[in-house]
Amino acid sequence: MATETRIPQSTRGGRTGAYSPQDAIAAMIDRGYRMTAPRRAIIAAALRQERPFTAEQLVADAATNAGESGRSTVYRTLEILASLGVLSRILDASGRPVYVAGAPIHRHHLVCAGCGTAIPFNACPVGDLAATLARENDFEVHGHLLEIFGACGACRAAAR
Amino acid sequence: MATETRIPQSTRGGRTGAYSPQDAIAAMIDRGYRMTAPRRAIIAAALRQERPFTAEQLVADAATNAGESGRSTVYRTLEILASLGVLSRILDASGRPVYVAGAPIHRHHLVCAGCGTAIPFNACPVGDLAATLARENDFEVHGHLLEIFGACGACRAAAR
DNA sequence: CTGACAATTGACACATCATCTCATGTGAAG
DNA sequence: CTTCACATGAGATGATGTGTCAATTGTCAG
Structure with a gap:
Protein backbone atom coordinates (compact mmCIF):
# COMPACT_ATOMS: atom_id res chain seq x y z
CA MET A 1 0.00 0.00 0.00
CA ILE A 105 1.13 23.18 -2.14
CA HIS A 106 0.10 26.41 -3.72
CA ARG A 107 2.34 27.29 -6.64
CA HIS A 108 2.53 30.90 -5.56
CA HIS A 109 5.81 32.65 -6.18
CA LEU A 110 7.55 35.95 -6.44
CA VAL A 111 9.64 35.36 -9.54
CA CYS A 112 12.65 37.54 -10.22
CA ALA A 113 13.01 38.20 -13.93
CA GLY A 114 16.70 38.90 -13.43
CA CYS A 115 18.06 35.85 -11.66
CA GLY A 116 15.10 33.51 -11.85
CA THR A 117 14.80 33.14 -8.10
CA ALA A 118 11.32 32.06 -7.09
CA ILE A 119 10.35 33.11 -3.60
CA PRO A 120 7.35 31.09 -2.49
CA PHE A 121 4.61 32.60 -0.41
CA ASN A 122 1.64 31.03 1.27
CA ALA A 123 -0.89 33.82 1.44
CA CYS A 124 -3.56 32.96 -1.08
CA PRO A 125 -5.96 35.68 -2.14
CA VAL A 126 -7.64 33.50 -4.72
CA GLY A 127 -9.92 31.18 -2.78
CA ASP A 128 -13.11 33.23 -2.52
CA LEU A 129 -12.66 34.76 -5.91
CA ALA A 130 -12.25 31.36 -7.53
CA ALA A 131 -15.42 30.13 -5.91
CA THR A 132 -17.37 33.16 -7.09
CA LEU A 133 -16.02 32.94 -10.62
CA ALA A 134 -16.73 29.25 -10.75
CA ARG A 135 -20.35 29.88 -9.87
CA GLU A 136 -20.74 32.74 -12.33
CA ASN A 137 -19.12 30.89 -15.23
CA ASP A 138 -20.27 27.34 -14.66
CA PHE A 139 -16.67 26.40 -14.15
CA GLU A 140 -15.21 23.65 -11.99
CA VAL A 141 -11.96 24.83 -10.44
CA HIS A 142 -9.11 22.34 -10.19
CA GLY A 143 -6.28 24.63 -9.22
CA HIS A 144 -4.63 27.91 -9.87
CA LEU A 145 -1.31 29.48 -10.58
CA LEU A 146 -0.26 32.85 -9.26
CA GLU A 147 3.14 34.21 -10.16
CA ILE A 148 4.16 37.75 -9.34
CA PHE A 149 6.95 38.95 -11.62
CA GLY A 150 9.49 41.61 -10.86
CA ALA A 151 13.02 42.26 -9.69
CA CYS A 152 14.60 41.16 -6.43
CA GLY A 153 16.78 43.48 -4.37
CA ALA A 154 20.04 41.89 -5.48
CA CYS A 155 19.20 42.22 -9.15
CA ARG A 156 18.08 45.83 -8.74
CA ALA A 157 21.36 46.58 -6.99
CA ALA A 158 23.35 44.83 -9.73
CA ALA A 159 21.54 46.85 -12.36
CA ARG A 160 22.95 50.02 -10.80
CA MET B 1 2.30 61.17 -33.12
CA ILE B 105 -5.50 44.20 -19.19
CA HIS B 106 -4.67 41.83 -16.42
CA ARG B 107 -3.82 38.41 -17.76
CA HIS B 108 -6.38 36.82 -15.50
CA HIS B 109 -8.18 33.85 -16.94
CA LEU B 110 -10.28 30.86 -16.14
CA VAL B 111 -8.60 28.26 -18.33
CA CYS B 112 -10.49 25.12 -19.28
CA ALA B 113 -8.14 22.17 -19.39
CA GLY B 114 -10.53 20.36 -21.71
CA CYS B 115 -11.10 22.75 -24.60
CA GLY B 116 -8.50 25.40 -23.87
CA THR B 117 -11.05 28.18 -23.63
CA ALA B 118 -9.73 31.09 -21.60
CA ILE B 119 -12.44 33.12 -19.94
CA PRO B 120 -10.96 36.46 -18.88
CA PHE B 121 -12.02 38.15 -15.68
CA ASN B 122 -11.21 41.54 -14.30
CA ALA B 123 -11.50 41.12 -10.56
CA CYS B 124 -7.97 41.27 -9.25
CA PRO B 125 -7.34 39.99 -5.74
CA VAL B 126 -3.60 40.48 -6.01
CA GLY B 127 -2.99 44.19 -5.61
CA ASP B 128 -2.64 44.58 -1.85
CA LEU B 129 -0.97 41.25 -1.44
CA ALA B 130 1.63 42.10 -4.07
CA ALA B 131 2.42 45.36 -2.32
CA THR B 132 2.81 43.64 1.03
CA LEU B 133 4.98 40.87 -0.37
CA ALA B 134 7.12 43.38 -2.23
CA ARG B 135 7.80 45.25 1.00
CA GLU B 136 8.53 42.09 2.98
CA ASN B 137 10.84 40.60 0.36
CA ASP B 138 12.58 43.69 -1.02
CA PHE B 139 10.99 42.93 -4.34
CA GLU B 140 9.92 45.31 -7.09
CA VAL B 141 6.71 44.09 -8.70
CA HIS B 142 6.35 44.46 -12.46
CA GLY B 143 3.27 42.39 -13.07
CA HIS B 144 1.53 39.18 -12.27
CA LEU B 145 -0.15 36.23 -13.85
CA LEU B 146 -3.19 34.54 -12.39
CA GLU B 147 -4.65 31.55 -14.16
CA ILE B 148 -7.37 29.45 -12.61
CA PHE B 149 -7.46 25.98 -14.11
CA GLY B 150 -10.42 23.69 -14.29
CA ALA B 151 -13.22 22.42 -16.50
CA CYS B 152 -15.93 24.47 -18.19
CA GLY B 153 -19.56 23.40 -18.23
CA ALA B 154 -19.47 22.16 -21.80
CA CYS B 155 -16.46 19.97 -21.20
CA ARG B 156 -17.92 18.54 -18.01
CA ALA B 157 -21.09 17.71 -19.91
CA ALA B 158 -19.11 16.14 -22.74
CA ALA B 159 -17.23 14.01 -20.25
CA ARG B 160 -20.50 12.47 -19.18
C1' DC C 1 0.91 57.95 -62.74
C1' DT C 2 5.39 56.41 -61.88
C1' DG C 3 9.77 55.61 -59.96
C1' DA C 4 12.42 54.77 -55.89
C1' DC C 5 13.20 53.39 -51.44
C1' DA C 6 12.50 51.02 -47.35
C1' DA C 7 9.54 47.82 -45.12
C1' DT C 8 8.14 43.21 -45.65
C1' DT C 9 8.17 38.55 -47.11
C1' DG C 10 9.29 33.65 -46.99
C1' DA C 11 12.35 29.81 -47.85
C1' DC C 12 15.63 27.79 -45.27
C1' DA C 13 19.12 27.00 -41.77
C1' DC C 14 19.60 26.60 -37.13
C1' DA C 15 18.58 26.24 -32.06
C1' DT C 16 16.12 24.57 -28.14
C1' DC C 17 13.16 21.71 -25.61
C1' DA C 18 10.87 17.56 -25.09
C1' DT C 19 9.17 12.84 -26.19
C1' DC C 20 9.56 8.17 -28.00
C1' DT C 21 11.77 3.83 -29.19
C1' DC C 22 14.22 -0.12 -28.32
C1' DA C 23 18.38 -2.86 -27.56
C1' DT C 24 21.13 -3.27 -23.57
C1' DG C 25 21.96 -3.07 -18.66
C1' DT C 26 20.92 -3.81 -13.72
C1' DG C 27 18.45 -3.71 -9.01
C1' DA C 28 16.37 -6.61 -6.05
C1' DA C 29 13.29 -10.52 -4.89
C1' DG C 30 13.42 -15.28 -4.04
C1' DC D 1 23.04 -16.69 -7.96
C1' DT D 2 19.48 -16.53 -11.16
C1' DT D 3 15.90 -14.25 -13.15
C1' DC D 4 13.17 -10.69 -15.06
C1' DA D 5 10.74 -6.57 -14.89
C1' DC D 6 12.23 -2.10 -14.39
C1' DA D 7 15.49 1.28 -15.87
C1' DT D 8 18.89 3.28 -18.96
C1' DG D 9 20.60 6.10 -22.77
C1' DA D 10 21.77 6.87 -27.63
C1' DG D 11 19.56 8.49 -31.27
C1' DA D 12 15.44 9.53 -34.08
C1' DT D 13 11.65 12.43 -34.25
C1' DG D 14 8.85 16.37 -33.68
C1' DA D 15 7.14 20.78 -31.89
C1' DT D 16 8.23 25.44 -31.25
C1' DG D 17 10.69 29.37 -32.14
C1' DT D 18 14.59 32.60 -34.06
C1' DG D 19 17.82 34.53 -37.56
C1' DT D 20 19.29 35.54 -42.29
C1' DC D 21 19.00 37.54 -46.66
C1' DA D 22 17.73 37.94 -51.55
C1' DA D 23 13.50 38.99 -53.75
C1' DT D 24 9.19 41.34 -53.48
C1' DT D 25 5.92 45.00 -52.70
C1' DG D 26 3.48 48.94 -50.27
C1' DT D 27 3.71 53.72 -49.96
C1' DC D 28 5.10 58.31 -50.75
C1' DA D 29 7.17 62.14 -53.29
C1' DG D 30 7.23 64.30 -57.41
Whole structure:
Protein backbone atom coordinates (compact mmCIF):
# COMPACT_ATOMS: atom_id res chain seq x y z
CA MET A 1 0.00 0.00 0.00
CA ALA A 2 2.02 2.88 1.37
CA THR A 3 -0.33 5.50 0.06
CA GLU A 4 0.31 7.84 2.96
CA THR A 5 1.72 11.24 2.16
CA ARG A 6 5.41 11.50 2.86
CA ILE A 7 6.43 14.36 5.07
CA PRO A 8 10.10 15.24 4.85
CA GLN A 9 11.79 14.65 8.20
CA SER A 10 14.58 17.13 7.80
CA THR A 11 14.39 20.76 6.90
CA ARG A 12 17.96 21.61 7.65
CA GLY A 13 18.34 23.26 4.28
CA GLY A 14 16.48 26.12 5.85
CA ARG A 15 13.81 26.03 3.15
CA THR A 16 10.33 25.29 4.26
CA GLY A 17 9.35 21.77 3.36
CA ALA A 18 12.62 21.00 1.59
CA TYR A 19 13.52 17.36 1.07
CA SER A 20 16.95 15.97 1.73
CA PRO A 21 18.33 13.49 -0.80
CA GLN A 22 17.61 10.77 1.76
CA ASP A 23 13.98 11.82 2.00
CA ALA A 24 13.67 11.86 -1.75
CA ILE A 25 15.24 8.42 -2.08
CA ALA A 26 12.99 7.06 0.63
CA ALA A 27 9.95 8.53 -1.06
CA MET A 28 10.86 6.92 -4.37
CA ILE A 29 11.50 3.51 -2.86
CA ASP A 30 8.26 3.90 -0.97
CA ARG A 31 6.38 4.17 -4.22
CA GLY A 32 8.07 1.13 -5.67
CA TYR A 33 10.69 2.88 -7.77
CA ARG A 34 14.10 1.27 -7.96
CA MET A 35 17.05 3.18 -6.68
CA THR A 36 19.74 3.40 -9.34
CA ALA A 37 22.99 5.29 -9.64
CA PRO A 38 21.65 7.74 -12.25
CA ARG A 39 18.64 8.49 -10.09
CA ARG A 40 20.81 9.15 -7.05
CA ALA A 41 22.94 11.50 -9.10
CA ILE A 42 19.92 13.33 -10.47
CA ILE A 43 18.32 13.67 -7.05
CA ALA A 44 21.57 15.04 -5.64
CA ALA A 45 21.96 17.46 -8.52
CA ALA A 46 18.35 18.62 -8.30
CA LEU A 47 18.49 19.28 -4.57
CA ARG A 48 21.87 20.96 -4.90
CA GLN A 49 20.34 23.73 -7.03
CA GLU A 50 19.74 26.94 -5.15
CA ARG A 51 17.58 28.48 -7.82
CA PRO A 52 14.89 27.25 -10.16
CA PHE A 53 16.37 25.21 -12.98
CA THR A 54 15.25 23.84 -16.31
CA ALA A 55 15.40 20.16 -17.15
CA GLU A 56 18.05 20.95 -19.72
CA GLN A 57 20.21 22.70 -17.14
CA LEU A 58 20.08 19.62 -14.99
CA VAL A 59 21.05 17.46 -17.93
CA ALA A 60 24.20 19.56 -18.18
CA ASP A 61 24.78 19.70 -14.42
CA ALA A 62 24.31 15.99 -13.94
CA ALA A 63 26.69 15.40 -16.83
CA THR A 64 29.50 17.42 -15.26
CA ASN A 65 28.98 16.83 -11.53
CA ALA A 66 27.80 13.27 -11.69
CA GLY A 67 28.18 10.27 -13.89
CA GLU A 68 26.61 11.30 -17.18
CA SER A 69 22.93 10.62 -17.02
CA GLY A 70 21.09 10.47 -20.30
CA ARG A 71 18.62 13.13 -21.24
CA SER A 72 15.69 10.74 -21.13
CA THR A 73 16.61 9.60 -17.66
CA VAL A 74 16.89 13.15 -16.37
CA TYR A 75 13.53 14.11 -17.79
CA ARG A 76 11.89 10.96 -16.46
CA THR A 77 13.38 11.31 -13.01
CA LEU A 78 12.43 14.98 -12.69
CA GLU A 79 8.90 14.05 -13.63
CA ILE A 80 8.84 11.40 -10.93
CA LEU A 81 10.26 13.78 -8.34
CA ALA A 82 7.64 16.35 -9.25
CA SER A 83 4.90 13.76 -8.91
CA LEU A 84 6.21 12.92 -5.44
CA GLY A 85 6.25 16.54 -4.37
CA VAL A 86 10.01 16.61 -3.96
CA LEU A 87 10.15 19.20 -6.72
CA SER A 88 7.53 21.40 -8.27
CA ARG A 89 7.30 22.39 -11.84
CA ILE A 90 6.42 26.05 -12.13
CA LEU A 91 6.62 28.64 -14.87
CA ASP A 92 9.23 31.35 -15.06
CA ALA A 93 8.58 34.91 -16.18
CA SER A 94 8.75 33.82 -19.83
CA GLY A 95 6.31 31.00 -19.28
CA ARG A 96 8.97 28.36 -19.53
CA PRO A 97 8.67 25.41 -17.17
CA VAL A 98 11.32 25.26 -14.47
CA TYR A 99 11.75 23.01 -11.46
CA VAL A 100 12.14 24.20 -7.91
CA ALA A 101 12.63 22.23 -4.69
CA GLY A 102 9.60 21.76 -2.51
CA ALA A 103 6.02 20.65 -2.64
CA PRO A 104 3.60 22.50 -4.90
CA ILE A 105 1.13 23.18 -2.14
CA HIS A 106 0.10 26.41 -3.72
CA ARG A 107 2.34 27.29 -6.64
CA HIS A 108 2.53 30.90 -5.56
CA HIS A 109 5.81 32.65 -6.18
CA LEU A 110 7.55 35.95 -6.44
CA VAL A 111 9.64 35.36 -9.54
CA CYS A 112 12.65 37.54 -10.22
CA ALA A 113 13.01 38.20 -13.93
CA GLY A 114 16.70 38.90 -13.43
CA CYS A 115 18.06 35.85 -11.66
CA GLY A 116 15.10 33.51 -11.85
CA THR A 117 14.80 33.14 -8.10
CA ALA A 118 11.32 32.06 -7.09
CA ILE A 119 10.35 33.11 -3.60
CA PRO A 120 7.35 31.09 -2.49
CA PHE A 121 4.61 32.60 -0.41
CA ASN A 122 1.64 31.03 1.27
CA ALA A 123 -0.89 33.82 1.44
CA CYS A 124 -3.56 32.96 -1.08
CA PRO A 125 -5.96 35.68 -2.14
CA VAL A 126 -7.64 33.50 -4.72
CA GLY A 127 -9.92 31.18 -2.78
CA ASP A 128 -13.11 33.23 -2.52
CA LEU A 129 -12.66 34.76 -5.91
CA ALA A 130 -12.25 31.36 -7.53
CA ALA A 131 -15.42 30.13 -5.91
CA THR A 132 -17.37 33.16 -7.09
CA LEU A 133 -16.02 32.94 -10.62
CA ALA A 134 -16.73 29.25 -10.75
CA ARG A 135 -20.35 29.88 -9.87
CA GLU A 136 -20.74 32.74 -12.33
CA ASN A 137 -19.12 30.89 -15.23
CA ASP A 138 -20.27 27.34 -14.66
CA PHE A 139 -16.67 26.40 -14.15
CA GLU A 140 -15.21 23.65 -11.99
CA VAL A 141 -11.96 24.83 -10.44
CA HIS A 142 -9.11 22.34 -10.19
CA GLY A 143 -6.28 24.63 -9.22
CA HIS A 144 -4.63 27.91 -9.87
CA LEU A 145 -1.31 29.48 -10.58
CA LEU A 146 -0.26 32.85 -9.26
CA GLU A 147 3.14 34.21 -10.16
CA ILE A 148 4.16 37.75 -9.34
CA PHE A 149 6.95 38.95 -11.62
CA GLY A 150 9.49 41.61 -10.86
CA ALA A 151 13.02 42.26 -9.69
CA CYS A 152 14.60 41.16 -6.43
CA GLY A 153 16.78 43.48 -4.37
CA ALA A 154 20.04 41.89 -5.48
CA CYS A 155 19.20 42.22 -9.15
CA ARG A 156 18.08 45.83 -8.74
CA ALA A 157 21.36 46.58 -6.99
CA ALA A 158 23.35 44.83 -9.73
CA ALA A 159 21.54 46.85 -12.36
CA ARG A 160 22.95 50.02 -10.80
CA MET B 1 2.30 61.17 -33.12
CA ALA B 2 -0.78 59.03 -32.80
CA THR B 3 0.18 57.69 -29.43
CA GLU B 4 -3.40 57.59 -28.21
CA THR B 5 -4.76 54.25 -27.15
CA ARG B 6 -6.94 52.65 -29.74
CA ILE B 7 -10.32 51.61 -28.50
CA PRO B 8 -12.06 49.08 -30.69
CA GLN B 9 -15.25 50.57 -32.10
CA SER B 10 -17.11 47.39 -32.67
CA THR B 11 -17.82 44.63 -30.22
CA ARG B 12 -20.28 42.77 -32.36
CA GLY B 13 -18.38 39.55 -31.82
CA GLY B 14 -19.95 39.57 -28.42
CA ARG B 15 -16.60 39.35 -26.67
CA THR B 16 -15.69 42.20 -24.42
CA GLY B 17 -13.08 44.41 -26.00
CA ALA B 18 -12.76 42.32 -29.14
CA TYR B 19 -11.24 43.93 -32.19
CA SER B 20 -12.69 43.57 -35.65
CA PRO B 21 -10.26 42.99 -38.52
CA GLN B 22 -10.86 46.62 -39.49
CA ASP B 23 -9.88 47.80 -36.02
CA ALA B 24 -6.78 45.69 -36.09
CA ILE B 25 -5.77 46.94 -39.52
CA ALA B 26 -6.37 50.53 -38.45
CA ALA B 27 -4.29 50.01 -35.32
CA MET B 28 -1.40 48.63 -37.33
CA ILE B 29 -1.46 51.44 -39.89
CA ASP B 30 -1.71 53.87 -37.03
CA ARG B 31 1.61 52.63 -35.70
CA GLY B 32 3.30 52.91 -39.05
CA TYR B 33 3.05 49.28 -40.11
CA ARG B 34 2.33 48.60 -43.77
CA MET B 35 -0.77 46.68 -44.65
CA THR B 36 0.08 43.70 -46.79
CA ALA B 37 -1.90 40.77 -48.09
CA PRO B 38 -0.26 38.25 -45.73
CA ARG B 39 -0.96 40.49 -42.76
CA ARG B 40 -4.60 40.86 -43.72
CA ALA B 41 -4.87 37.10 -44.02
CA ILE B 42 -3.21 36.53 -40.66
CA ILE B 43 -5.38 39.11 -38.93
CA ALA B 44 -8.49 37.55 -40.39
CA ALA B 45 -7.37 34.08 -39.38
CA ALA B 46 -6.45 35.18 -35.86
CA LEU B 47 -9.75 36.94 -35.23
CA ARG B 48 -11.67 34.06 -36.74
CA GLN B 49 -10.47 31.73 -33.99
CA GLU B 50 -13.03 31.09 -31.32
CA ARG B 51 -10.61 29.54 -28.90
CA PRO B 52 -7.04 30.23 -27.84
CA PHE B 53 -4.62 29.12 -30.51
CA THR B 54 -0.91 28.51 -30.82
CA ALA B 55 1.24 30.27 -33.37
CA GLU B 56 1.76 26.97 -35.11
CA GLN B 57 -1.97 26.38 -35.39
CA LEU B 58 -2.32 29.70 -37.10
CA VAL B 59 0.48 28.85 -39.49
CA ALA B 60 -1.58 25.86 -40.54
CA ASP B 61 -4.88 27.74 -40.56
CA ALA B 62 -3.50 30.63 -42.58
CA ALA B 63 -2.02 28.14 -45.01
CA THR B 64 -5.35 26.45 -45.69
CA ASN B 65 -7.85 29.29 -45.36
CA ALA B 66 -5.71 32.08 -46.78
CA GLY B 67 -2.89 32.47 -49.20
CA GLU B 68 0.01 30.61 -47.66
CA SER B 69 1.81 32.90 -45.28
CA GLY B 70 5.31 31.92 -44.26
CA ARG B 71 6.04 30.79 -40.76
CA SER B 72 8.23 33.79 -40.03
CA THR B 73 5.53 36.17 -41.16
CA VAL B 74 2.90 34.55 -38.99
CA TYR B 75 5.12 34.67 -35.93
CA ARG B 76 6.11 38.27 -36.57
CA THR B 77 2.56 39.40 -37.19
CA LEU B 78 1.20 37.70 -34.09
CA GLU B 79 3.88 39.41 -32.07
CA ILE B 80 2.87 42.78 -33.51
CA LEU B 81 -0.81 42.12 -32.84
CA ALA B 82 -0.01 41.18 -29.27
CA SER B 83 2.02 44.36 -28.83
CA LEU B 84 -0.96 46.36 -30.08
CA GLY B 85 -3.34 44.66 -27.68
CA VAL B 86 -5.35 43.06 -30.46
CA LEU B 87 -4.30 39.69 -29.12
CA SER B 88 -2.85 38.60 -25.83
CA ARG B 89 -0.31 35.92 -25.34
CA ILE B 90 -1.25 33.85 -22.32
CA LEU B 91 -0.33 30.44 -21.00
CA ASP B 92 -2.53 27.41 -21.27
CA ALA B 93 -2.93 24.80 -18.56
CA SER B 94 0.29 23.12 -19.67
CA GLY B 95 2.22 26.36 -19.60
CA ARG B 96 2.36 26.64 -23.35
CA PRO B 97 1.96 30.09 -24.85
CA VAL B 98 -1.25 30.60 -26.76
CA TYR B 99 -2.86 33.64 -28.30
CA VAL B 100 -6.33 34.82 -27.51
CA ALA B 101 -8.27 37.79 -28.87
CA GLY B 102 -8.46 40.86 -26.67
CA ALA B 103 -6.28 43.16 -24.67
CA PRO B 104 -4.24 41.75 -21.78
CA ILE B 105 -5.50 44.20 -19.19
CA HIS B 106 -4.67 41.83 -16.42
CA ARG B 107 -3.82 38.41 -17.76
CA HIS B 108 -6.38 36.82 -15.50
CA HIS B 109 -8.18 33.85 -16.94
CA LEU B 110 -10.28 30.86 -16.14
CA VAL B 111 -8.60 28.26 -18.33
CA CYS B 112 -10.49 25.12 -19.28
CA ALA B 113 -8.14 22.17 -19.39
CA GLY B 114 -10.53 20.36 -21.71
CA CYS B 115 -11.10 22.75 -24.60
CA GLY B 116 -8.50 25.40 -23.87
CA THR B 117 -11.05 28.18 -23.63
CA ALA B 118 -9.73 31.09 -21.60
CA ILE B 119 -12.44 33.12 -19.94
CA PRO B 120 -10.96 36.46 -18.88
CA PHE B 121 -12.02 38.15 -15.68
CA ASN B 122 -11.21 41.54 -14.30
CA ALA B 123 -11.50 41.12 -10.56
CA CYS B 124 -7.97 41.27 -9.25
CA PRO B 125 -7.34 39.99 -5.74
CA VAL B 126 -3.60 40.48 -6.01
CA GLY B 127 -2.99 44.19 -5.61
CA ASP B 128 -2.64 44.58 -1.85
CA LEU B 129 -0.97 41.25 -1.44
CA ALA B 130 1.63 42.10 -4.07
CA ALA B 131 2.42 45.36 -2.32
CA THR B 132 2.81 43.64 1.03
CA LEU B 133 4.98 40.87 -0.37
CA ALA B 134 7.12 43.38 -2.23
CA ARG B 135 7.80 45.25 1.00
CA GLU B 136 8.53 42.09 2.98
CA ASN B 137 10.84 40.60 0.36
CA ASP B 138 12.58 43.69 -1.02
CA PHE B 139 10.99 42.93 -4.34
CA GLU B 140 9.92 45.31 -7.09
CA VAL B 141 6.71 44.09 -8.70
CA HIS B 142 6.35 44.46 -12.46
CA GLY B 143 3.27 42.39 -13.07
CA HIS B 144 1.53 39.18 -12.27
CA LEU B 145 -0.15 36.23 -13.85
CA LEU B 146 -3.19 34.54 -12.39
CA GLU B 147 -4.65 31.55 -14.16
CA ILE B 148 -7.37 29.45 -12.61
CA PHE B 149 -7.46 25.98 -14.11
CA GLY B 150 -10.42 23.69 -14.29
CA ALA B 151 -13.22 22.42 -16.50
CA CYS B 152 -15.93 24.47 -18.19
CA GLY B 153 -19.56 23.40 -18.23
CA ALA B 154 -19.47 22.16 -21.80
CA CYS B 155 -16.46 19.97 -21.20
CA ARG B 156 -17.92 18.54 -18.01
CA ALA B 157 -21.09 17.71 -19.91
CA ALA B 158 -19.11 16.14 -22.74
CA ALA B 159 -17.23 14.01 -20.25
CA ARG B 160 -20.50 12.47 -19.18
C1' DC C 1 0.91 57.95 -62.74
C1' DT C 2 5.39 56.41 -61.88
C1' DG C 3 9.77 55.61 -59.96
C1' DA C 4 12.42 54.77 -55.89
C1' DC C 5 13.20 53.39 -51.44
C1' DA C 6 12.50 51.02 -47.35
C1' DA C 7 9.54 47.82 -45.12
C1' DT C 8 8.14 43.21 -45.65
C1' DT C 9 8.17 38.55 -47.11
C1' DG C 10 9.29 33.65 -46.99
C1' DA C 11 12.35 29.81 -47.85
C1' DC C 12 15.63 27.79 -45.27
C1' DA C 13 19.12 27.00 -41.77
C1' DC C 14 19.60 26.60 -37.13
C1' DA C 15 18.58 26.24 -32.06
C1' DT C 16 16.12 24.57 -28.14
C1' DC C 17 13.16 21.71 -25.61
C1' DA C 18 10.87 17.56 -25.09
C1' DT C 19 9.17 12.84 -26.19
C1' DC C 20 9.56 8.17 -28.00
C1' DT C 21 11.77 3.83 -29.19
C1' DC C 22 14.22 -0.12 -28.32
C1' DA C 23 18.38 -2.86 -27.56
C1' DT C 24 21.13 -3.27 -23.57
C1' DG C 25 21.96 -3.07 -18.66
C1' DT C 26 20.92 -3.81 -13.72
C1' DG C 27 18.45 -3.71 -9.01
C1' DA C 28 16.37 -6.61 -6.05
C1' DA C 29 13.29 -10.52 -4.89
C1' DG C 30 13.42 -15.28 -4.04
C1' DC D 1 23.04 -16.69 -7.96
C1' DT D 2 19.48 -16.53 -11.16
C1' DT D 3 15.90 -14.25 -13.15
C1' DC D 4 13.17 -10.69 -15.06
C1' DA D 5 10.74 -6.57 -14.89
C1' DC D 6 12.23 -2.10 -14.39
C1' DA D 7 15.49 1.28 -15.87
C1' DT D 8 18.89 3.28 -18.96
C1' DG D 9 20.60 6.10 -22.77
C1' DA D 10 21.77 6.87 -27.63
C1' DG D 11 19.56 8.49 -31.27
C1' DA D 12 15.44 9.53 -34.08
C1' DT D 13 11.65 12.43 -34.25
C1' DG D 14 8.85 16.37 -33.68
C1' DA D 15 7.14 20.78 -31.89
C1' DT D 16 8.23 25.44 -31.25
C1' DG D 17 10.69 29.37 -32.14
C1' DT D 18 14.59 32.60 -34.06
C1' DG D 19 17.82 34.53 -37.56
C1' DT D 20 19.29 35.54 -42.29
C1' DC D 21 19.00 37.54 -46.66
C1' DA D 22 17.73 37.94 -51.55
C1' DA D 23 13.50 38.99 -53.75
C1' DT D 24 9.19 41.34 -53.48
C1' DT D 25 5.92 45.00 -52.70
C1' DG D 26 3.48 48.94 -50.27
C1' DT D 27 3.71 53.72 -49.96
C1' DC D 28 5.10 58.31 -50.75
C1' DA D 29 7.17 62.14 -53.29
C1' DG D 30 7.23 64.30 -57.41
